[in-house]
Amino acid sequence: MRFSKDFAAVCRMIKIEHSVFALPFAFIGAFLAAGGWPGTWNLLVLTVAMVAVRSFAMAFNRLADLDIDRDNPRTQGRPLVTGELSRSFTMWFIAGTGVVFVAACALMNPLCLLLSPLALIWSGFYSYCKRFTMWCHFVLGSVLGLAPLAGWLCVDPAVTLPAVLLLCGVTFWVAGFDLLYACQDHEFDRKRGLHSIPARLGIAPALAISTFSHGVAAMFFLLAGWAASLGWVYFLVAGGVCLILLLEHLLVKADDMSRVNVAFFTMNGVIAVVLFFGVVLDLILTA
Template sequence: MTVFGRFGAVCRMVKIEHSVFALPFAYTGAFIAAGGWPGWYTMVVLTAAMVAVRSFAMAFNRLIDLPVDRANPRTQGRPLVTGEITPAQTWAFIGVMAAVFVAACAAMNPLCLKLAPVALFMSAVYSLFKRFTWACHFFLGAVLGLAPIAGYIAVTPEFTVPVILFFWGVLFWVAGFDILYSCQDEDFDRREGLHSVPARVGVRSALIVSSFCHVNTSVFFLMAGWAAGLSWPFFAVWGLVSLILLAEHKIISAEDMSRVNMAFFTMNGVVSVVVFAGVLLGIYM
């Protein structure tokens, strides 16, 4: 395989395009902390840290889940399963991404560096939760919920109410759409002894839990905008985000899961970008 082919396989393994889920929330935290543009240095270092830790987490997840992915028809085209990338190469990639992340945290401030091992641990251990508890979706949400906190402390090394509220909003947002996505694997998870909300309570009840999560998301984003002192455009955008989340649940039902990828990839990618846009408008208008 050529260098470019291997690079493409790595990008597919870590689904680099999914950085859109967390990166805008890291920028949200940074802009709120700075009260506007945080500066090029902060933005570049923060971006490097976020891409590195997410790539670390995804590669570790793919490696740990390799036996499961080989058995699941939905995941048999993944690069580690097909042999495009070897486990040894994946371990090397994980090490490089961890080093880049720690270096980026060191370039921010001492608090970021101190918390770097915690972030790496949480990013890795979430992969194991599905083997023990159906609460795995919420732990994944907590990992991505660190994004606005990371952005905030990259600028101001302290924890404040707005960024904690954004943390909870992101946690429930991620848990909600991860539950939706896992509905595809309900039968497989039960056969393999894996834990998820759909495997525990069935798809119909899982959709209700997912809806509850996204109601919480809407509430926490509303409170976060108020606590951050954002102006009215943010709340107009908050209304739009709430409608997007509602639409997400309208296009999926227990009888028809054919549009789950549209809800997971397209609509959820829009949510993070739109929230960040709302924060910018709320700061500058």
């Protein structure tokens, strides 16, 4: 019984359900690098690595932000704040997931192993960015933007144009929806002296930057398909993704933030999964 409670608390701390954002993009990179099925082993170690590094980053963020989360009414139910999980347990969890990530990268190829410490450092660095720059949303975007590049490198240890374009697309995509999410805390962040775009510029400018970011993301997704020589199936699906992004911004208004969770989680999770299946179908039908 105790184990199930602790496990549930860990899952809430790292928001395990949000893995749907990054994992499909890692798979996109792997499938594109292979030109089809990347192999069961590659997908297995890639999945372990992605879950591990995301768990590392989320736990690190919760520990780094513990003092902030204690003061923010929206985050006072988080396991570290309530005491369901201890600081010492979280530090051991961070160390353990970091080791698992490096081990999974070692099972990929030497380049992935070499780059693994840099990925961990960058994942942890994000947690401190809102203390000194309002562009923290784009740093977070670049962390998740590593997913398609990681998937590509797992299969083919070479940096290519499609992988870089996907990295850019995911960076702007994540930054765009993180801006929506950050609007919920704009008053708290401003009072606390934190540097989010909604806190520094206001909600309306933040929504405009979010819309612009998603437009740029859509452009990069289309360019990535072109660079990877994908066909009409992918571009049809990518066009649908652009429509989803548009609908997302119709849901959120400066004077009505009640639908932020719908825009943040449901629709962005759909985007990642739909784009992945668009790539797979295109590779199958145009093979």
